[in-house]
Amino acid sequence: xxxxxxxxxxxxxxxxxxxxxxxxxxxxxxxxxxxxxxxxxxxxxxxxxxxxxxxxxxxxxxxxxxxxxxxxxxxxxxxxxxxxxxxxxxxxxxxxxxxxxxxxxxxxxxxxxxxxxxxxxxxxxxxxxxxxxxxxxxxxxxxxxxxxxxxxxxxxxxxxxxxxxxxxxxxxxxxxxxxxxxxxxxxxxxxxxxxxxxxxxxxxxxxxxxxxxxxxxxxxxxxxxxxxxxxxxxxxxxxxxxxxxxxxxxxxxxxxxxxxxxxxxxxxxxxxxxxxxxxxxxxxxxxxxxxxxxxxxxxxxxxxxxxxxxxxxxxxxxxxxxxxxxxxxxxxxxxxxxxxxxxxxxxxxxxxxxxxxxxxxxxxxxxxxxxxxxxxxxxxxxxxxxxxxxxxxxxxxxxxxxxxxxxxxxxxxxxxxxxxxxxxxxxxxxxxxxxxxxxxxxxxxxxxxxxxxxxxxxxxxxxxxxxxxxxxxxxxxxxxxxxxxxxxxxxxxxxxxxxxxxxxxxxxxxxxxxxxxxxxxxxxxxxxxxxxxxxxxxxxxxxxxxxxxxxxxxxxxxxxxxxxxxxxxxxxxxxxxxxxxxxxxxxxxxxxxxxxxxxxxxxxxxxxxxxxxxxxxxxxxxxxxxxx
RNA sequence: GCCUCGAUAGCUCAGCCCGGUAGAGCGGCUGCCUUGUAAGCAGCAGGCCGCGGGAUCAAGGCCCGCUCGAGGCUCCA
Numbered sequence: 213x214x215x216x217x218x219x220x221x222x223x224x225x226x227x228x229x230x231x232x233x234x235x236x237x238x239x240x241x242x243x244x245x246x247x248x249x250x251x252x253x254x255x256x257x258x259x260x261x262x263x264x265x266x267x268x269x270x271x272x273x274x275x276x277x278x279x280x281x282x283x284x285x286x287x288x289x290x291x292x293x294x295x296x297x298x299x300x301x302x303x304x305x306x307x308x309x310x311x312x313x314x315x316x317x318x319x320x321x322x323x324x325x326x327x328x329x330x331x332x333x334x335x336x337x338x339x340x341x342x343x344x345x346x347x348x349x350x351x352x353x354x355x356x357x358x359x360x361x362x363x364x365x366x367x368x369x370x371x372x373x374x375x376x377x378x379x380x381x382x383x384x385x386x387x388x389x390x391x392x393x394x395x396x397x398x399x400x401x402x403x404x405x406x407x408x409x410x411x412x413x414x415x416x417x418x419x420x421x422x423x424x425x426x427x428x429x430x431x432x433x434x435x436x437x438x439x440x441x442x443x444x445x446x447x448x449x450x451x452x453x454x455x456x457x458x459x460x461x462x463x464x465x466x467x468x469x470x471x472x473x474x475x476x477x478x479x480x481x482x483x484x485x486x487x488x489x490x491x492x493x494x495x496x497x498x499x500x501x502x503x504x505x506x507x508x509x510x511x512x513x514x515x516x517x518x519x520x521x522x523x524x525x526x527x528x529x530x531x532x533x534x535x536x537x538x539x540x541x542x543x544x545x546x547x548x549x550x551x552x553x554x555x556x557x558x559x560x561x562x563x564x565x566x567x568x569x570x571x572x573x574x575x576x577x578x579x580x581x582x583x584x585x586x587x588x589x590x591x592x593x594x595x596x597x598x599x600x601x602x603x604x605x606x607x608x609x610x611x612x613x614x615x616x617x618x619x620x621x622x623x624x625x626x627x628x629x630x631x632x633x634x635x636x637x638x639x640x641x642x643x644x645x646x647x648x649x650x651x652x653x654x655x656x657x658x659x660x661x662x663x664x665x666x667x668x669x670x671x672x673x674x675x676x677x678x679x680x681x682x683x684x685x686x687x688x689x690x691x692x693x694x695x696x697x698x699x700x701x702x703x704x705x706x707x708x709x710x711x712x713x714x715x716x717x718x719x720x721x722x723x724x725x726x727x728x729x730x731x732x733x734x735x736x737x738x739x740x741x742x743x744x745x746x747x748x749x750x751x752x753x754x755x756x757x758x759x760x761x762x763x764x765x766x767x768x769x770x771x772x773x774x775x776x777x778x779x780x781x782x783x784x785x786x787x788x789x790x791x792x793x794x795x796x797x798x799x800x801x802x803x804x805x806x807x808x809x810x811x812x813x814x815x816x817x818x819x820x821x822x823x824x825x826x827x828x829x830x831x832x833x834x835x836x837x838x839x840x
Numbered sequence: 841g842c843c844u845c846g847a848u849a850g851c852u853c854a855g856c857c858c859g860g861u862a863g864a865g866c867g868g869c870u871g872c873c874u875u876g877u878a879a880g881c882a883g884c885a886g887g888c889c890g891c892g893g894g895a896u897c898a899a900g901g902c903c904c905g906c907u908c909g910a911g912g913c914u915c916c917a
Contacts, residue, residue: 418910427851435890435908509917545841548915637917656916733874760873761880768878780877794877802877840851840867 213259213267213304213346216252216288217274218332223250223284225330227323236302238323245284245320249275250332252288253308255301263346264308270344272315285309286322286330298325420650421703422551428774429838430699431552440549440556442696445838446827447724452559452695454722455591457822459561459692460536462587466579468534468563473514475539476505483520483670484513496541496556507541511562512688516670519566525675529684530576531566540694552700553655559695565687566667566674573662573685574615577641580689581619584645584658587691590821591698592719593647595625597705598657602643603630612641619643638665645693647701650708657693657701662686706774715796717774721821724828726814727754728775730766732782734758740781743807744830750811751823757832771800777810 223245227238251271275281287305296304302324312319322328425431430448434441444452464470476498477484495506508514515533524531539557548554565580567573588598600623602616609616609631620627627643639661646654667673667683676682692698706716720726727747731740740756747754757766763780770778778794785791792802793810805813828835 422910433909439908542916545915547841547911547913550910554916639917651911730877732876735874762873763875763877765879766877771878778877782876784876792877800877837850837867840849 213256213263214254215267215271215344215346217271217344218250218252219280220248220250220332222246223248223330223332225286225322225328227326227328236323236325238326243320243322245282247280248282248284248320249280250284250286252286253305254287254289255296255304257296259296259300259304259346261304261307264304265311267344267346268308268312268315268317271312272317275317281316282318282320283312284320284322285312287324419551419553419704420707421553421700424703424707425552425699426839430703431696432839438556439546440544440554442552442555442557448699450724450824450827451699451718451722454822454824455692455695455698456536456538456559456561457824458590459587459695460534461822462583462590463534463561463563463691466532466563466583468532470534470536471515471518473511473518473535474508475541476507477513479504479506483517496543508537509542510540511535511537511560512564512666515562515564516666516672516686519564519672520670523675524566526568526677529566529568529674530572530687531674531684532563533566534561534563536561552696552703553649555694555696558697561690561692561695563689563691565689566672566684567687568674568676568682568684570612570662570685573687574612576687577660577662578619578622580660580687580691581622581643584660584689584691585623588645588658588698591692592702592722593657593698593705595623597701598645598647599628599654600625600643600645601628601630602641603632604641605632605635607635608640616641635664638663639688640664647697647704649701649704650711655697655700657697658689658691659693660687660689663688715771715774715799717776717796720776720814721818721823723774723776724753725755725770725773725775725826726752726818727777727779727810728757728770729754730757730763730770730778730780732763732780736781736783736786739786743781746807747811748825748830750815752811752814752818753826755826755828755830755832759833767794771796777814779810 224242226242227240249271253267271283275283285305285308287301305321305324309319309321425448428447429445430451431442431444433439434443460470479497480503495509498505498507515535518533519531522531536559538559540560541557544554544556549556563580565573565576567576585595588594602619604616642659642661644656644659646656648654663686666686672684672686673681674684702718702722706718710716717723729740729744731737737756737758744754744756757770759766761769767778767780774796776796778796778800779785779791780794781791789806790804791807791810793805794800794802
């Protein structure tokens, strides 16, 4: 049995023609049912009344969640290629109807055996669309030894031959089905069997960036909040802050005017409500006295409301508004929230450009495309790290095919294209750039879109040459994507480098410690501090390992912290002024240089990037540990 | 949201199958060592065994619910 279950605002259906001999009697008139959970059902070979009851029980569970109690049973053969005989199907459909009514559900039914016409309006919430499938086997669990010989199709037999049955061979020679074996105290065997059964790489492991973000004291989960709302330690806050500063600076350079808008909005504001009702389950909702508010899930509202009240003409356009949202909130489904990859509260740079017409929009689009690629490159993510998808309608392609071709040529790598026959989103053209992680999963970073709908929805207008009000096109661009996601991508990339035998590291400008000084003994601490002050005065983050452990251990710990430059300072260095610098980038090989050489080498590498001082005490002995 | 798995010291994990005194390594603290490029030695402290309920003379271990995490599915405007 297959069921497509849709939570509808309303459905209208009209029986047209009888399709089969045994069709039920029905009038050829329109039926309209409001607010019903519609069940499109196909009855398959072997389905029985027990299954019918099970399906209705599941539906009732859903009704409970939805706070609804009205269903429409709609026979719909097209869901299956293994249909039962119509007489059987009709019996089961009737059984379902009777059972549902019996259980107190307000039940309607479309006639069986008719060719029907229907119109349906589906609610947008996540539970609105469900598909389910039932088989008799999943219903009745029959013990193996009592299973009767039955006629089995060739296809099923073939499937049976190919299917693996897994067991564990115990020390006494007995076999235990893998499901029944308790692996406690045998974890290697467990890992091995999982590996064998799944026949894939060890994907059962956590995404690599999660243990890294904890071990490097960047960020961590916060059980005291909601999933996907995380805590940032000093080093992580530094990295995040530098990225925020960098992206904002680049957008400012491009001409984005930075604004700040509220985090929460009134559900009943007229401009917002029509847009919002499509996504009712995605927001954090909060009640405050007599108001219902939602936490913003993007910067769009705030900027649109500003644009709505602003006065501008074609002479000022494109008008570019920018905000770095800390935070945007999206109540992603619990199973989808992972590490720094997918959060419920995240930091999103978002720049809107209001353009007069499609020609101006196209011109701006290209400028921003270049900006995005360059911003990511400077963050440390190159074209080898991501893939681009571009999405548009056929109509847009017919009119602007050469433009799309130009974008592709600019990128110089094949692009995945998604083409629609009709536009059903608010944009006519969109691209997004996707990082591919170590589990071969994609996560979108930068994106830009040409929005052809929201100016009208929000009442945003500009004045044209003739003094008439016009609706602008709105470009939505995030040059870097979510800042947290950039850090996820950098950590995943570092892990990948490590797997390739290269030392994992962050870009120099983002490394919390850029230079670590290790005095060979306490005797040299004073001189080392003088050296540190000198380096620090050139906007380089330098610290001193004055802890009580051995030299070798201090080097090991600096390497595990991914410190790019490690310098041991003893009598030789103090006397000669020549430092032996251990360089992570080239696998920890050492190079002799003076302090000035070191300073200019580092300064050159971080030129053009923002600087913030060390987020922790310079002396390592003074630092708390944030993660074991 | 669904299915599966997990949660024991600050961290990583053993103990659970078969109920009967809470374990290791790392980290921390104290002391020794004062060091030349990836783990020096010794001692000490550290536990509501995620939370709540149940069965049991007795639960870290069994049963049920919840929270949080992970993998898969679904989703990703």
